[in-house]
Amino acid sequence: MSHQMEYEFVKVCHADKLDTERDRLQSRCICLDSLSVPQPMIFARRSLTTSITITAFERSPDGGKELARDTRVRWALEEVGQLYEVCLVSFRAMKEPAHLALHPFGQIPTYEEGDLALFETGAIVFHIAERHAGLLPVDVNARARVITWMFAAVNTVEPPILELGIARLLEGGKPWNKKCLPLVEERVRNRLDQLSTRLGDADWLDGAFSAGDLMMVSVLLRLKSSGILDEYPNLGAYVAPGKSRTAYKRAFDAQLVAYTGKPPTG
């Protein structure tokens, strides 16, 4: 099967055309109607056997180029070979009751599989890693260390990086920004110094590629536009092979096609 063949358009009916037995996926996707999209469409890797549905931005701030957090979940699903469907959610719908029932903080991604509904990227990636081989070591101690890196990525490395994003983008025009920004950048560099020292010249954080690397690489990618990552050659050399993995590329393509409307031709 070619790569292209695995994508197809999924047409979602307008609310007044849905029959009374519509499922929750359809109910939520109908939020697109409120934006006057005549025939809202979702791009998904469809399969009759998959029961996994995730949510992603209807209009991603970066145009679907890896920075939204659904990239991490897509990447994990591709690493373990699980097909999934995607429901695109508008910014308005993210704050409405139907979506808040799935994600109390009104964000994406969410993850639904049968009766299970999860949010928080770290937890979703861990759930995927725990249930399918490929992202967690079998050795119990190595497994615990990989989980440590998953938490470190989102709890220790990502917060100053997000803070930098806020300082640069949202508060860029504020009068204090010029004085405040160097302090935030210092906090980012402090973390990168420490991570760079620990990584050394290793390929991955602990043994083979794992869910810990998937999370850490995803977090470091957020620094792309800042140029700060370029100051750390070994971190750059750590991120690059992560992005070169087949599973990452498939995740990236699947995310991008949702916004460009053009399935990859590769």
Add this chain to the structure above:
Amino acid sequence: MSHQMEYEFVKVCHADKLDTERDRLQSRCICLDSLSVPQPMIFARRSLTTSITITAFERSPDGGKELARDTRVRWALEEVGQLYEVCLVSFRAMKEPAHLALHPFGQIPTYEEGDLALFETGAIVFHIAERHAGLLPVDVNARARVITWMFAAVNTVEPPILELGIARLLEGGKPWNKKCLPLVEERVRNRLDQLSTRLGDADWLDGAFSAGDLMMVSVLLRLKSSGILDEYPNLGAYVAPGKSRTAYKRAFDAQLVAYTGKPPTG
């Protein structure tokens, strides 16, 4: 056995008196020598059967009153009835190679058990919860949801709270602080609004008390001095029974005694 009986002083020899077979615990604790403490002591709940050692601040910024992250690990260990020893680490020693080998970001707590060395509070609490009954539901879906709340606590709720701490304490004298602070407070309130809405009048986040509640209550306790938590009665009513749990009280006492030198009399 009385509560008091479970605490005892552990005397750590100076470096020049350690025999050549000293273990890693002793080697690290000897860092206290560099602060010219004549007879460094560690308060610990000792047991001949425990093999768990955690690290904590030698001089805690809050004097041992629940805000340091070792509280969360102590609490988890008390919930599952595991004894542990504590190695106190100076701020200088936290940045030295021996400690950085345990914690690449130079923080506390760390967790050692046999050959396993972990850092990141969330990962340590999860490790404890996974290996001992009491903090994770048996039902697989409920377990996945609790892990979601563990990640949400440190990844979604705690970052703006830490940012507020930095803005208030470290940057309080900066000229931009008065204008910047309201924006940070708004980010904290936004998260608390959402958490408060989700919690409603439930006792805990998902079913019975779990590792997710342990983490979330611990994160919310960081807001104590800000007064912001008082704006959310249901969150206050959520935190209070968490703090009233026997395991929490034992953890609190054990942390406090390390700094006051006086074992609890209760």
